[in-house]
Amino acid sequence: MTLKSDSIRSLSHIATMLELLGEDAFRVNANARAVRSLEAFPDELEPIADDQKQLTAIPGIGAKIAQKIIELHTSGRISEEDELARKVPQTLLEVLEVPGLGPKTVRLMWEQQQVESIDDLRRIIADGSILTLPRMGQKSVDKITAALAFMETSSERLPIGIAQPLAELLIEYLRQSPEIIKAEFAGSLRRGQETVGDIDILVATSNPAAVTKHFLAAPNLEEVLASGDTKSSARFAVPESAGGKRKTTARAIQIDLRIVEQDAWGAALLYFTGSKEHGVHLRTVARKQGFTLNEYGLFKDEPGEGPPQSRGIAPIAHATEAEIYAQLDQPAFPPEIREDMGEFDLTEAPRLIEVADIKAELHAHTRASDGRLSLHQLIEHAISRGFHTLAVTDHSRSSVQANGLSIERLQEQRQHIEDAREQFEGQITILHGCEVDILTDGSLDYDDETLHWLDLVVASPHVALTQDPKTATKRLLNAIEHPCVHILGHPTGRLINRREGLSPAINELVAAAVEHETALEINAHWQRLDLRDTHVRAAATGGARFAIDCDVHHAADFDNLRYGVATGRRGWLEPAQCVNALGHKDLHGWIKSKRV
């Protein structure tokens, strides 16, 4: 555990307990904001933990919270957290996790009915005493009961690689209705987050009732949670086949449908894309300039009661996101950077990396190790993607479970590569590379002579992924600094929702990567997305170069590129910093620079 992760846990614990005690909402929010800010902070806190000034330089961290972090660092505890924990039963925090139950209701249950746990909640439902609470009727109780049952069947956040295809299928279905003018997904999915808690679909129509009816008849719909004139929510089953074989325990996902008038499409898309923090900041900007911004448009402030659109006030801008941003004198922020993490300091929108920029795949496996494609099939797929270069990088010998190649087999593979080069001449440049294991101590799985003989080397950690941060940093630095290594593959080895992976000191890796011109991988597989967005942001700011690769094992893995690109965009990555976006000459110039 690091000081950062401990601080995040303690501060969010404090925020939740303050909420349950009915403390000032702004104080609760300040702690929650500090948590989000720390989650996005790329570096560890230990190096700055004795410097209040550097701590308060982190947005959302003021003098008080900095003091708590310092206290946690020096004593291992925060006294405020301990004091609060004496007042609030810790099992009460689980009750707050029940969807539909908020702090006010949980507090009432606690004060009036001595509810201190989920079991207590079940008790007052069973004996009917829950109905004596204010504003609590049978319908509410039924909802809580259903939520409790749903919680038991578990639900984790859905990886983007499952959520996005689901959203696209639903949109395809919705568009079958002639009443639909436009349909797009918004929310965290549109911002390219690695996992999503729900899916937001935005629809433009002049016939809301028909569209709602159509939505509620969609395939895989399990339960309607709410349905009004402009908004419906339903729970959908996640098909067993999602993501190839099931790679998530999530059985269901909530999908929210928002219905808007076509005219206000831009305002609605902006609003429902979020993030919440970006929206709050943007509305503050609007207010300062004498405007009101909501999901119906940007309005000039005029005195009066009620929302401007219902008072007959015409919006100044509402048709597109771009015109609203322009009216507020802001750049047209790409969705992926709308996190209120510094984007409002920009004077113009960055030109972020796009899928169309990617012209090379530098991390791909064949049947020789654990891939499912033959060498020829792999090459044909790369050509069909319009790539100018493909690196064949099967596993090295230590990856026994992946049928890693001995040096002899590696040498045999060279002959096949050369045959293929002849056959595909003029269509694509084929590199003979490997994905070499970074062994536990940081040494590589082939000798230097073999590595130098290969055209391209991706060095990746596959074992000992629970090493402490210091050892892991040293291990990865070894690979970055090795003169034959081009790319550090999936640097942390994490698997989303499954395995934490290594926690190296990213700033040290970045400094070494810049010095040795080694690229850091953004592994595009949606189970990896490694480096993650916040690491990419830190490394890109530090001037590192990146490789966005699909780590191809199956033909369909090429389609994961969009998730890797989205992660790069969330890290503010521009094409010039991505080796896969280089032209043929520049890419091979860099690759050969490691072979002199």
Add this chain to the structure above:
DNA sequence: GCCGTTTTCGGCCCGACTGTTTTCAGTCG
């Protein structure tokens, strides 16, 4: 509890839906 090109004090976004209410509180995003 944070923050400042209106402010070092006094702000801190905005609306839909639900269930329980005769006008609104709570939750959610």
